Amino acid sequence: MIAPTVAITSRGLERLASGHVWIYRSDVLSASGIEPGVVRLVDKKNQFWGQALYSDKSQIALRLLTREERPFDAAFLAERIRAAAAFRQQVVGGAQAFRLVASEGDLLPSLIIDRYGDCLVIQTLSQGMDRLKSTVVEILQKEYTPRAILERNDAAVRALEGLPEQSGLLAGEDPGEVVVEENGVKICFDLQHGQKTGGFLDQRENRAAAANYAHGRALDCFTYTGGFALALAPHCDAVLGVDSSGDALRQAARSQSLNGFTNLEWKEANCFDFLKCADQEKQRFDTVVIDPPAFARQKSSRESALRGYKELNLRALKILNPGGYLITCSCSFHVSEADLLEVIANAALDAHRTVAVVERRTQSRDHPILLTVPETHYLKCLILRVL
Numbered sequence: 001m002i003a004p005t006v007a008i009t010s011r012g013l014e015r016l017a018s019g020h021v022w023i024y025r026s027d028v029l030s031a032s033g034i035e036p037g038v039v040r041l042v043d044k045k046n047q048f049w050g051q052a053l054y055s056d057k058s059q060i061a062l063r064l065l066t067r068e069e070r071p072f073d074a075a076f077l078a079e080r081i082r083a084a085a086a087f088r089q090q091v092v093g094g095a096q097a098f099r100l101v102a103s104e105g106d107l108l109p110s111l112i113i114d115r116y117g118d119c120l121v122i123q124t125l126s127q128g129m130d131r132l133k134s135t136v137v138e139i140l141q142k143e144y145t146p147r148a149i150l151e152r153n154d155a156a157v158r159a160l161e162g163l164p165e166q167s168g169l170l171a172g173e174d175p176g177e178v179v180v181e182e183n184g185v186k187i188c189f190d191l192q193h194g195q196k197t198g199g200f201l202d203q204r205e206n207r208a209a210a211a212n213y214a215h216g217r218a219l220d221c222f223t224y225t226g227g228f229a230l231a232l233a234p235h236c237d238a239v240l241g242v243d244s245s246g247d248a249l250r251q252a253a254r255s256q257s258l259n260g261f262t263n264l265e266w267k268e269a270n271c272f273d274f275l276k277c278a279d280q281e282k283q284r285f286d287t288v289v290i291d292p293p294a295f296a297r298q299k300s301s302r303e304s305a306l307r308g309y310k311e312l313n314l315r316a317l318k319i320l321n322p323g324g325y326l327i328t329c330s331c332s333f334h335v336s337e338a339d340l341l342e343v344i345a346n347a348a349l350d351a352h353r354t355v356a357v358v359e360r361r362t363q364s365r366d367h368p369i370l371l372t373v374p375e376t377h378y379l380k381c382l383i384l385r386v387l
């Protein structure tokens, strides 16, 4: 079947030429009556430029799949998934939970496939990819025979596409609680109710890196289900994980008992309040992790996000002992690494602390960064030492 054709403006073509993969609605010349799905991209002279996923609702009207003319069918999709999986074999080591397919980063825009042991969780976040969902499930069953395939399409971004929020089992059996090992520590995931697809896989390498420096008394702010705290526990005397979600902390405690760690504690609190009190009470730590949710989901909230990062990092630096480490993160795309470094430099001045940058890190390598698609680079993780 030949895909329908969508014509785009010369500005849209320029975006493709710059290596980007999104074309906005204002650069669509004609798409009347075209169903969401795979389309052929042409210019106003009907010259072919590539194939893309078309959405009739979102401001991102087109997401480039390929510059080739070959039909984007199940075989093509399977090839892309296999290529993504082959790269994971090179970078995830023995990890049992990782991102198998990372959307644009694997040239499969708006498709996420996360692997948790023998279970797979998918998200189809655009109209076009959503229509390919059953094909994706068939491919995954054939390639991996997973115990379960779930969808976690309860992501808010689906509303921009006019897609309903939905989640549940697509194939196989109810996975129940899934236990996988990460960096030698057992972690349990709730794939049906946890945040995102169950966990924050993009921090896996940063959790391992943080463990290299962790010592003494540690504090993990925004711990969720204890990701950093559990990674730090074998290297520290005592670790406290703080989060506002009681459910997440109960799961953290489950993982703690699976590992038999006795030096971990959990506290349900707002981390801004907690840090303020800890500072006032003159509590001291040797290792502090700050991994908040994205404060700047839009460009317009960048300034308030910077104030949030400043406050958190200022308080964290104040409660650190000399020789202590701060592992601080931002997953806001609209806050760059340079922004974060500047904020922390100012925080260090205010806290009267001299701070050295030990590592400048980003998302784990199973979340590829495309050179010409800046949006694929969102996570910043700095490891800092207080002198």
Ligand code: SAH
Binding pocket: 199, 200, 203, 222, 223, 224, 225, 226, 227, 228, 242, 243, 244, 245, 248, 269, 270, 271, 272, 291, 292, 293
């Ligand atoms: N560090 C975690 C991921 C953190 S996700 C890991 O490695 O797995 C961000 C977490 O921040 C979520 O668990 C959310 O519940 C929590 N959160 C959001 N706002 C908060 C606040 N003001 N105080 C405490 N926790 C908060």
